[in-house]
Amino acid sequence: MWTKALDKLLTHLIRRGRLSVTFPDGSIYSYGDGLGGADVAIALHDAALPRKIVLSPDMAVGEGYMDGRLTVENDDVYGFLSLAISNIAAQGQPWFRRPLEVAKFLMRRMDQFNPVTRSRVNVAHHYDLSGELYDLFLDRDRQYSCAYFRSPDMTLEAAQEVKKHHIAGKLLIEPGMRVLDVGCGWGGMGLTLASDYGAQVTGITLSREQHAMANKRVEAAGLSGRAKFELMDYRHVTGQFDRIVSVGMFEHVGLPHYSAYFDRLHRLLTPTGVALVHTIGRAGPPGATSPWVTKYIFPGGYCPSMSEAMTAIERNNMVTADVEVWRLHYAQTLRHWHDRFMANIDKVRALYDDRFCRMWRYYLIASELTFRLNNQVVFQFQLSPDQEAVPLTRDYLYQGPGFGHQQVAE
Structure with a gap:
């Protein structure tokens, strides 16, 4: 049968x-x-x-x-x-x-119901794996999100640097600004904003591994006066920030929490503040996460359609100053990760086992091909309570080699 x-x-x-x-x-x-x-x-x-x-x-x-x-x-x-x-x-x-x-x-709303306690468990499942694993396939800065390839022959390191400065350009960072990095990873984005732009950065993560490494990097870079990283859920953050950046974190929020997420961003921003939310999304209508991905890779995760994200943004009285869609940049990023992973497969096997190696390879290839063949993209939403907080054209982003990057002198 x-x-x-x-x-x-x-x-x-x-x-x-x-x-x-x-x-x-x-x-x-x-x-x-x-x-x-x-x-x-x-x-x-x-x-x-x-x-x-x-x-x-x-x-x-x-x-x-x-x-x-x-x-x-x-x-x-x-x-x-x-x-x-x-x-x-x-x-x-x-x-x-x-x-x-x-x-x-x-069933997707139930699968994506992520209160604080469940969010901690979900994050630990993926991001609290051995730190050595991520060293084997990520760039030196441990950027675990889509790079930005200004040309197809760029190295992964160069493309990740361009990504960070492109985002910084959209944030219109000025020295001394208070910046919140929601889902800060291992600290690379926050450290760049603190060291190169003179920002006062607070990063938050639910991963104990990421939290520990990010703060070690602060000390090593001599940035204790400019950057700090907290083990905290976005729902527990208080205070006011001139800028908010969130890269690769919105995929873990879950559809039932979208309105609460954007409401929190709105409450944390100053009246003329700017937020930049960078997330994987789907170019088509709403859907559901692969059950294999939910079980083995990203529990509680979901990549939204633009309509789902925009509906939540509209409910929270923020102006959408800009939306940019990156198409095949993540496919190129994932190909780099896969090739580096396979070049170090014996080291991965020593950390885990053959089954883990097959699982991770399958995940990297399936993810790349979803971007290449099944309309998965990256959205960047630039948001503000004030419609005049951002220039009226994108010209400011494309000035100079770093897309508007002006390094602050020490």
């Missing part, structure tokens, strides 16, 4: 390229026209996999690959996922899977 159901599913989905599947009973089926796409072969080694794939393809394929119950010929995960994602985006789900997709969509 389930072999036939999976055969129908794959017959519906795989139209371009070629997918050969060896089923658990040894039978081999082929799907697609063999034209205009990858030619990939996979094998299913578990009799339960056909049923699991029909009921939840994302979860079953991801888990199957992690556990070795699904193998890809020549370990061509890139080719396999390119074929799968491009065909699914083109064909959509067959009728017998649509009720399951509707149910997943309806």
